[in-house]
Amino acid sequence: SQKIEQNSEALNIQEGKTATLTCNYTNYSPAYLQWYRQDPGRGPVFLLLIRENEKEKRKERLKVTFDTTLKQSLFHITASQPADSATYLCALDEAGGSARQLTFGSGTQLTVLP
């Protein structure tokens, strides 16, 4: 069966360190993978999109990698800050650009400790 797994429900790290979040999938062939941030009681906000033929994507302190052999994406936040505390969702797109085909993971709750 198809499955998307994001690493441990909660991740606590010290301010200034790099946070690494994992998104593993089985029985999918995603053309795109997206990452969203969600704050408590609010809607998710789009962060980054990476295509299947891209190994890495960066945006400011954020970096996403995509390994289709390992069926895994890693999401890194460098020099983390308490303001980065939130739930981070990965989403797979098998159809290549149609949001209809997005399937979401359950998210990883990140807490950055001051």
Place this chain on the structure above:
Amino acid sequence: DGGITQSPKYLFRKEGQNVTLSCEQNLNHDAMYWYRQDPGQGLRLIYYSQIVNDFQKGDIAEGYSVSREKKESFPLTVTSAQKNPTAFYLCASSRGELFFGEGSRLTVL
């Protein structure tokens, strides 16, 4: 500012009642979506619409209905047929990545 507006933010329903959640966007996007979010689960697609006067069922459409009479508006009705309606409902629009509203939290009394 451009964005997605959902209302109400909190809604309480008695068993047997239908309720309608509003979703309005001024991003000029053709595609709009409704998702349901439950604790510990990923977002699940209820309905989506790619164009005015047309919409499609998502993965969990039973007990819900929608309309798309205007490009800007995509209301969701939670009917009495939905057996477990208590959840956080999210509306989104898209021209690629998803733009979400702030959500509506529905509680059944």
